Amino acid sequence: MALEFDRSMIGQVFDETVFPPVTTEEIVEFATALGETNPLYIDETAAGKGLYGGLVAPPTFVTKLRAKKFTPDHLPKFGKVGFDGGRDLAIHAPVRPGDQLTMLSTIHDIYEKTGRTGSMYFIVIRNEVKNQKGEKVAVIDHRIMQR
Amino acid sequence: MSTLYFEDIEEGDEVAPLDLFLTKDQVRRYAKTAGMYFPRFTDDDGARAEGLPGMIAPGVMSMGLLARMISDWNPAATITRIGTTFRSPVLPDRNIHLRGAVTQKNEADHSAECDIWMENDDGERWVIGTVTINLPTKS
Numbered sequence: 001m002a003l004e005f006d007r008s009m010i011g012q013v014f015d016e017t018v019f020p021p022v023t024t025e026e027i028v029e030f031a032t033a034l035g036e037t038n039p040l041y042i043d044e045t046a047a048g049k050g051l052y053g054g055l056v057a058p059p060t061f062v063t064k065l066r067a068k069k070f071t072p073d074h075l076p077k078f079g080k081v082g083f084d085g086g087r088d089l090a091i092h093a094p095v096r097p098g099d100q101l102t103m104l105s106t107i108h109d110i111y112e113k114t115g116r117t118g119s120m121y122f123i124v125i126r127n128e129v130k131n132q133k134g135e136k137v138a139v140i141d142h143r144i145m146q147r
Numbered sequence: 148m149s150t151l152y153f154e155d156i157e158e159g160d161e162v163a164p165l166d167l168f169l170t171k172d173q174v175r176r177y178a179k180t181a182g183m184y185f186p187r188f189t190d191d192d193g194a195r196a197e198g199l200p201g202m203i204a205p206g207v208m209s210m211g212l213l214a215r216m217i218s219d220w221n222p223a224a225t226i227t228r229i230g231t232t233f234r235s236p237v238l239p240d241r242n243i244h245l246r247g248a249v250t251q252k253n254e255a256d257h258s259a260e261c262d263i264w265m266e267n268d269d270g271e272r273w274v275i276g277t278v279t280i281n282l283p284t285k286s
Contacts, residue, residue, distance in 0.1 A: 026180070029180045030180050030181070033173070033176045033177045033179075033180045033181075034177065034208070034211045034212060034214075034215050035167070035173075035212075035215060036215050036218060037219070038218045038219075038222045039222075040222070041218075051223070051225070058211065058214060058215070058218070059214050059226040059229060060207060060210050060211040060214050060229070063181070063207040063210065063211075064180070064181040064182055064183075064207070066182050083233075084205075084206045084233055085232065085233060086206065086230070086231050086232040086233050086276075087206065087207060087210055087230070087231055088228075088229075088230040088231075089210070089228065089229050089230065090227070090228050091226060091227050091228065091229075092227075143232075
């Protein structure tokens with residue numbers, strides 16, 4: 001199958017989701033669910049004397065943010081089955097309690113790879129996370145494989 | 148858990164290993180807090196109905212556990228980038244072994260690159276990736 005689709009959809013924002021303010025409880029619960037014992041993530045008092053002057057979320061906290069729309073409406077299906085291929089996460093600023101995060105979603109890339117089991121298609125969805133001050137917090141690239 | 152400075156680490160150093168028995172309850176708890184409470188992450192029957200061998204851990208949970216390995220090894224390291232490839236479904240009720248090694252030190256910004264991975268008892272790497280960390284310096 002030739003890789004045919006409307007390339008103009010690449011880079012276009014297809015979703016903007018604003019999340020409720022981050023709470024201390026959800027940061028601590030997220031960290032605890034991963035077994036984190038670093039005081040920066042679980043102990044407000046100790047974190048207050050630490051690197052950030054307060055509690056911050058573990059680096060992968062932003063991966064729990066769910067866009068209202070996961071993919072654009074007119075994204076073609078390239079294969080029968082989809083797999084979660086992986087994530088690349090760039091972290092620019094810490095997430096703190098009270099932060100109001102906004103996430104913009106775009107299709108970053110679509111490409112084909114041919115391996116020993118045939119062709120696979122990779123769709124890279126990029127989520128850019130900003131906080132209420134307009135600071136870039138994180139960029140998450142999500143690789144979805146279809147075959 | 149103690150601070151490692153940029154000067155304390157060398158290329159080739161191992162990241163302190165983290166060995167865990169990943170329980171189904173741990174996976175369910177993560178799925179709940181991460182807003183991923185879907186059958187494939189919560190019960191075997193639901194997962195089998197989706198064609199999986201049994202319930203699996205979310206890929207981002209594996210990523211989170213690899214980030215925790217870095218945080219356990221050096222609580223003063225700041226992760227600025229982490230990338231993971233999910234090569235194989237991660238099945239709970241098994242041992243998982245989280246591993247890493249320093250591959251490159253960058254003097255200019257006191258950062259370091261590490262390879263990171265998760266393997267099973269047979270040494271099969273279910274998740275592989277790389278991480279960039281910023282480190283405090285003694286100077």
